[in-house]
Amino acid sequence: MADLEYSEDPRRSKQQRRDEVTGLKMWKLPVTDPAEQNSTKASYDVILLSDEPPTDPPFESGGGLRPIVLEGATVQPRLGGTGQYKSLKYLVRATGFRLVTGQAGTSSGGSRSAGGTGSGKTAS
Template sequence: MAIEKGHRFAVAFDEAFPQGLVMVGEVSPDNEFQSREDKAAGRPVRQRVDESTGKRQWKFLATDLGETRAKRASFEVTLLADVQPVPSASEVMPGMRPVELEGLTAEPKVAGQGEYKYQSYVFRATGFKAADSAAAGKSSRSGSGSSAGAADGSKAA
């Protein structure tokens, strides 16, 4: 096989999300699973580290404005950075803000189960674009096209 499993393809934000992306809630650390035994022993919670870049992982819930299927419109996006990325856009509604991502990559994967499997993507980014470039990107978008998302931290095709 020419392309290894787990390969991350660089993708332009406007290609992946032509109608934009809304962050729901806040950015939080992507922590490793902690068992009951670990919690009972008082072991500290550890934040995940990306194997490819060595950067700490952060996550947030996103909604793709171009997705028409409700089950696939919202998904988690992973941010790879040493410090917690902060979106520069202000909230348009309580807990919701439009965002643009920089350093965006897509990793193909199969989602669903049984006969209902479909192609999806895991999205990772290095951070948020500045507010002035985000506003410029929105005015230049045509608004055509469609993207699909999945609630399992991926995005369907």
């Protein structure tokens, strides 16, 4: 899904956000970490940087979750929350992903530009 700029004017057409450093378009990929014990931290968005839209991994039966590995990933800590309920959050960015098949640590052949999540994470 495209990461669009915020506009207070609903009539104004929204532009897709671009990374300030690379100038590449930003795409959001919702991911889930099935190993995370805290339910509020188990799902989050990965920002994918690419001029081309991400391609979805082929659908696999069994719940719709597909294990993937991030390529070119960076993680940046941020302060999240409001008021007295602040917490440490992370901004996760990647340049691509690849599917994990079979045994843990084995990945499929093709890597995909701009469409990924962290090691051991699953795309939802």
